[in-house]
Amino acid sequence: MxxxxxxxxxxxxxxxxxxxxxxxxxxxxxxxxxxxxxxxxxxxxxxxxxxxxxxxxxxxxxxxxxxxxxxxxxxxxxxxxxxxxxxxxxxxxxxxxxxxxxxxxxxxxxxxxxxxxxxxxxxxxxxxxxxxxxxxxxxxxxxxxEVHEMGVAAGLVVDDVSIRELCIDKVVLSIARHHLETQMAEGQFIEFTETGGVRLRPWKARYxxxxxxxxxxxxxxxxxxxxxxxxxxxxxxxxxxxxxxxxxxxxxxxx
Ligand SMILES: C[S@@+](CC[C@H](N)C(=O)[O-])C[C@H]1O[C@@H](n2cnc3c(N)ncnc32)[C@H](O)[C@@H]1O
Missing domain, CATH: 3.40.50.150 (Vaccinia Virus protein VP39)
Structure with a gap:
């Protein structure tokens, strides 16, 4: 990112x-x-x-x-x-x-x-x-x-999408990508609202x-x-x- x-x-x-x-x-x-x-x-x-x-x-x-x-x-x-x-x-x-x-x-x-x-x-x-x-x-x-030995060996990247919030006028999705080899993770919380449009909240971490x-x-x-x-x-x-x-x-x- x-x-x-x-x-x-x-x-x-x-x-x-x-x-x-x-x-x-x-x-x-x-x-x-x-x-x-x-x-x-x-x-x-x-x-x-x-x-x-x-x-x-x-x-x-x-x-x-x-x-x-x-x-x-x-x-x-x-x-x-x-x-x-x-x-x-x-x-x-x-x-x-x-x-x-x-x-x-x-x-x-x-x-x-x-x-x-x-x-x-x-x-x-x-x-x-x-x-x-x-x-x-x-x-x-x-x-x-968590140590994913197989993942580390294969240089695997794990992607994840989940719902943080779901209500009548708002949805917050979490998308994340974990690079197991480098212990890096990064993602975005994406907020959709009818009145406010789209709001991105990026994050990045090295575990x-x-x-x-x-x-x-x-x-x-x-x-x-x-x-x-x-x-x-x-x-x-x-x-x-x-x-x-x-x-x-x-x-x-x-x-
Ligand atoms: C996960 S929050 C934790 C806040 C608080 N310690 C708590 O436990 O609620 C991480 C905090 O670190 C700050 N931060 C991130 N990188 C930083 C840096 N290089 N130097 C100082 N603060 C930093 C962020 O702005 C944020 O407020």
Missing amino acids: DRYGSDTYGRSFADVYDEWYGDLDDLAVLIELLAELADGGPVCELGVGTGRIAIPLAATGVDVIGVDASSEMLARLVAQDPLATVTPVLGDMVDDIPTGPFSMILIAFNTLFNLTEPQRQADCVKTAAQRLRAGGCLVIDGIVP SSPDEIDAMAHAAGLALEYRWASPERAAFSATSRRHISVYRLGSTGAP
């Missing part, structure tokens, strides 16, 4: 993000977990979006800075945070991570995969580690990509496996401390489709 930049996702999804993804998790459980890991703060969330997590996390009493490449996403955050409890930073999640040092840096809900080159993901993890205080943690939440993320973290001087399958701290197993991984920086800091 050409002309896809770091702000494309936010520009395309900001208006529907909370409606579509606002109830992804039991937020109370997730926030309790993150507040415990934050250990008093300060916290930085990379790809903070509309503040789905950052605003309730700040309400627990920790200072939260949120970085996002999309002014549309940050405008939603600011509108939903009248007391300005979260500090928004318009910038890139690799190049513009504030100095900190932070007790916790969070990369939630597949946001690492918005960086569509593995090297940029590694650079993000490395820079995040350098912005942690000694003993701080990096939390990464993402799906576990990395937990093992690949572990290697990035290891190279950045971080050690895996916990890996859960859910915010409820369900045990992670070979069949888990999601991981919440906590990487800890040692007492001597990042290399």
Whole structure:
């Protein structure tokens, strides 16, 4: 997908993000977990979006800075945070991570995969580690990509079309293409309405496996401390489709 930049996702999804993804998790459980890991703060969330997590996390009493490449996403955050409890930073999640040092840096809900080159993901993890205080943690939440061994061997591309919404005056279709060999996925949500015509919402992601993320973290001087399958701290197993991984920086800091 050409002309896809770091702000494309936010520009395309900001208006529907909370409606579509606002109830992804039991937020109370997730926030309790993150507040415990934050250990008093300060916290930085990379790809903070509309503040789905950052605003309730700040309400627990920790200072939260949120970085996002999309002014549309940050405008939603600011509108939903009248007391300005979260500090928004318009910038890139690799190049513009504030100095900190932070007790916790969070990369939630597949946001690492918005960086569509593995090297940029590694650079993000490395820079995040350098912005942690000694003993701080990096939390990464993402799906576990399914491994299609046959597909990888054949260089298979998997196409998918499904219906997201179907009502009397609106249809939202999801079309996606997965390039199994390169672990790239891209797609469009296509909205048809009688009054508004057609609206496209493009997305693009490079999925990395937990093992690949572990290697990035290891190279950045971080050690895996916990890996859960859910915010409820369900045990992670070979069949888990999601991981919440906590990487800890040692007492001597990042290399
Ligand atoms: C899937 S959303 C997650 C939002 C929020 N963390 C949550 O869990 O609800 C990904 C966010 O990352 C932002 N993003 C994508 N690429 C980015 C980049 N290179 N630098 C900073 N933010 C980026 C998008 O604008 C979007 O707000």
